[in-house]
Amino acid sequence: MTDLKRSLQDKSRAPPNGTLVKAFQQFFTARVENPGAINLFQARLLSITWKHLKALQSELEDNEWQDVFSVESLERMLFVISEAHCLPEARDTILKVARFAYLELCADHGFGPNSISRAALLLYINLVASNGNPEEARHVIVKFGGQLRGAKPSPWLNVLKGFALKDDRRQLRKIASELQEHGVKFDQASHEELIKLMISQNLAKAVQVAYECPINGDQAPSVAAKTAAIRYAILNSEVAWAKPIFESLPQDLSPETIGIKLLWDAAQGHSASSLAEKVTQPLKAALTIADVNNLIQYANTVPNSQLAVDFAKLAERWDLVPDERTNILLLESFIQAGNVERTLELLEHKIDTSFLASQHLALANKLITMLCLSEQKDELFQQISSLLDPLFQDNVQLTAETIAALTHMLLYRHDWEAISDLLRPRLGALDSEGKALIRNELTNFMLDKGQTDSDVWEVYQLFKLAFAEAGVDVRTELMCSLFDRKRSDLAVLVFGHMRQAEIRSRRPKPDTYARCFQGLARTADATNLELVHNMLKLDLEVELNTRIFNGLMLAYAACEMPEKSMEIFRQILQSDEGPTEKxxxxxxxxxxxxxxxxxxxxxxxxxxxxxxxxxxxxxxxxxxxxxxxxxxxxxxxxxxxxxxxxxxxxxxxxxxxxxxxxxxxxxxxxxxxxxxxxxxxxxxxxxxxxxxxxxxxxxxxxxxxxxxxx
Structure with missing residues (x-):
């Protein structure tokens, strides 16, 4: 697909149709089990390849056509796109690809138009509604109303979710009031379902907007909806907007409200012992371990590791048995606090690491990151490896922060092969910010004066392959660090790699030449001075200025060629810019x-x-x-x-x-x-x-x- 993109740019021959079909199909089949993330580069390749194959579909072999345009293939496309994490910059492009699949499913392939399945419709509705186009989702529901009748949950909830995400209260109220015309009643139960849908998808701002959506008949939200909204607000540091909701609850402590009122008091700064005193014997029976877990989770949002431990002890006081979530929340608390000892103790006695990796991936990422950056990372290497094995085996997507931490650890273990194996299959799936985190780890290592020249050069070889797009500023800094090491031979190689860059913006600038000559002056490297000066003479893109001439003067003087320096000084005197203060x-x-x-x-x-x-x-x-x-x-x-x-x-x-x-x-x-x-x-x-x-x-x-x- 990359070759196709390049061939369209330079108007050369495109790859064979069969090769493109296989690449396009494998992109989606490989992601059915683990959709992962889709970045802008990948989204553009998919869009370009689809358009190319669509234009040539009459030339495809039957099996090739089936691999791209069959109902099964198109529904697979929608499933993967809807389940994948679409990076923000790729959203518009990937939505176009999803629309291609939707329109193809709606086309007449001999069975009449609009014979698309309910499952595919629901996928497409959720996808466009969740990604900034609830209007399109609404249009699809109206168009296929009969086919979608009775779907649970109602696809209209996704439309409401979409408008809530856009903070469009006017449309939210309008849709809610019109639902009855489409055979849907937006009552207390629907409102509660919408709130819980938002919470399950962790859509913070949308929860507040959705809660304020009017219910048919001017009914008040249910106690369950109120409780869910208050809990979500507290656990996401949004207590202020939940205050009126909390005040609308019955003021007396009751089995129905005891859990949320304890959580509210915790958010007001009450200690664990203070909460324990509020629970009388009749109310104790209404408490569950979930209530204790909510308290621990609140402590983690503060964050306060000791408070989390104190809240966890309430379980024993209230005759409750800690569950799996209790241990996971405590683990999160210890990770936040950087408490390696307590973390390892919990992992050893109460948590199955393979379960952690499969069911709590975000926390597993944080755990690996903490251990990799710990001062004890060498002693913890086996523990880290045991956490990584199931993730690597299942090809699970690690966060950029985790990959950066692993890179850091492996760099200081001088395990170049492991770094290559780690980065090669993962860099392409990261956005620009994620790549920058990893690039910074490599750069910081190369700038570390405590590392040997040979180790720095090994990492530079990795850097050159992994970050071909790295800009002149980063490469110039690396070049200067090699001059500081008195390795002008390596510094000039880095400079030469910049000169060979295909893209103009990555080639040396006047400042790059000036700093290179400064480094050559400090190392008195006459051989490489002549080499770089010749490069300058052949570089028609760089406009000569006094700073470059200053560098040349200084370098030739340091290399015992003062006459040459004087010649350059005369050039400065004759130039438009003339001498500077330096x-x-x-x-x-x-x-x-x-x-x-x-x-x-x-x-x-x-x-x-x-x-x-x-x-x-x-x-x-x-x-x-x-x-x-x-x-x-x-x-x-x-x-x-x-x-x-x-x-x-x-x-x-x-x-x-x-x-x-x-x-x-x-x-x-x-x-x-x-x-x-x-x-x-x-x-x-x-x-x-x-x-x-x-x-x-x-x-x-x-x-x-x-x-x-x-």
């Missing part, structure tokens, strides 16, 4: 190595003063280093003596250290020491505490640099 300090760096560097530096400083350019500490110090590097002891020491008068700030121990480091030969360094002891004894005393190391041109103070940036 060009002059770089020029002084060039002067450190140029055969006529001292004279060039003196002339430049004279021009700077004449043109009234602001001279800050960095620029002035760069001048001192330039003349010192040319063994101009008198010029450098005189500049330091005049520093306060020239730029308004005094020299520091760092200024003296830069002078000492820049001047070559130990003889001159000793002269600097004698001069500093005499003129700046306090600064020298502070400087001498800095560690020194031996270099080819003599001793240098470690960590004292005046690095200039492009």
């Amino acid at each position: 060009t002059i300090p770089i020029f002084f760096k060039v002067c450190e190595r140029h055969h006529n560097g001292a004279q060039e530096a003196i002339k430049m400083m004279a021009k700077v003063k004449k043109l009234d350019i602001n001279i800050d500490r960095r620029l002035y110090t760069s001048y001192i280093e330039a003349v010192a590097a040319q063994c101009e002891f008198e010029l450098a020491s005189e500049a330091i003596d005049k520093m306060q008068a020239e730029i308004g700030v005094p020299p520091t121990s760092t200024t003296i250290g830069l002078f000492y480091n820049a001047i070559p030969y130990q003889y001159w360094k000793d002269e600097v020491e004698q001069w500093a002891l005499k003129k700046y004894p306090e600064l020298w005393a502070h400087l001498i505490e800095t560690p020194q190391s031996e270099h080819e041109e003599g001793q240098k103070f470690d960590g004292i640099t005046n690095e200039v940036w492009v």
Whole structure:
């Protein structure tokens, strides 16, 4: 299907019909048991392939036609689309695909038009109503009213749900009042059924809108509907809108309302012991373990792990036996609190991990994520593996957060093959935000200075395959981190991969070149400097600017090619943009190595003063280093003596250290020491505490640099 998309774009030959039919059919047959998620890329492929096969259906073999256009195949399409998690950006496209299937089922294939089954109609009605088009769902119900009569639950509930999701109260009231015309009565029971439908699908805002929908005959909602709405509001931190509903309940404690009133009190901040005192012996018999579970669930919404434990203890006080849900809610509480010890204890004694994975997938995802990010992740590896085995075996969709946590754990276990096996089948099903979580894990690992060069490069190979769409910013950051590791060879490879990108937006920008030249300057890599400079000359998409020229100047100077740097400086002078404030300090760096560097530096400083350019500490110090590097002891020491008068700030121990480091030969360094002891004894005393190391041109103070940036 991807090949078809590409062939339509470049007008090349499309894949064979049989191949496309098989791909289209397998997309849906593979998802019948586990629908998973459908992203925008997949939805577009389905839409393109359907249109292509529809246009060529007369050319298909009988078995090929059956695999796409038979009733069985079309109903399978609707089932998978209705059950799958459709990512928001894919919703409009996938609804079009569902409509293709619906219209095909309604078409006349020799048995008359509109011979679509009730099951398919109900799937389509629920699908469009739940995804922003309740008007279409209403139209379908009216059109096929006789065929849908007696369906339980009534498809009209889905239409009401759709308008509630859209917060369209006017249409909601209109539909509710018109239902009687269609043989449906919106009474207390229907209202209660609608509320419970919303709650079962966790449609928070829609619950409130649906509750306010008027009931035929101006009846009040049932106590069961009120209780369900209040409970849902409390457990979803929406207590304010439920307050009038709660106040409409009978004020006396009764077996019918004891559970919801305890939950309400808990939401008002009452402790477990306070709730226990409210329950008299006659009312105790009306309580169930579900009431205790609701209290624990509320504690989890706060979240407050200790409160959850306190509420759980009420079960014993009220002679109730904890059930499976009690243990699951406690597990959720311990996971929220990051309490690995209590979590493992509960898993060992009270919860079947295979059941957890199959019946409580969202919680299983949170559990795996917590264990993977735990400081004890190595010790917990077997426990994590046992949780994952049934999920992998059933090809269950993991959340992006879980995949990211697993990636994190496997990265720090240096298990590259396992990372590849984890990501290869799952990345395609994630949206852009989900992919970003995983990409960030790989990126953070590569930027971790505690990792070896070889491990970073292994992960980069994975990154390159998994995130081919990664932008220039991310790749530039990786390139710079490799320069920081003194691995300019690898950094330039990353740069080269950007240059080879097929999509223009992923190719190097002027900033990328500038930062690459900055890195080459820091590593003094002449070979790769020539290579990247040649790439720049051939790159017609990049407009040369002073920042790139600054980088080239700095890099050629660092690679002992000051004449080349001077040539580039002349190009800057002749350009429309001209020099920037960073060009002059770089020029002084060039002067450190140029055969006529001292004279060039003196002339430049004279021009700077004449043109009234602001001279800050960095620029002035760069001048001192330039003349010192040319063994101009008198010029450098005189500049330091005049520093306060020239730029308004005094020299520091760092200024003296830069002078000492820049001047070559130990003889001159000793002269600097004698001069500093005499003129700046306090600064020298502070400087001498800095560690020194031996270099080819003599001793240098470690960590004292005046690095200039492009």
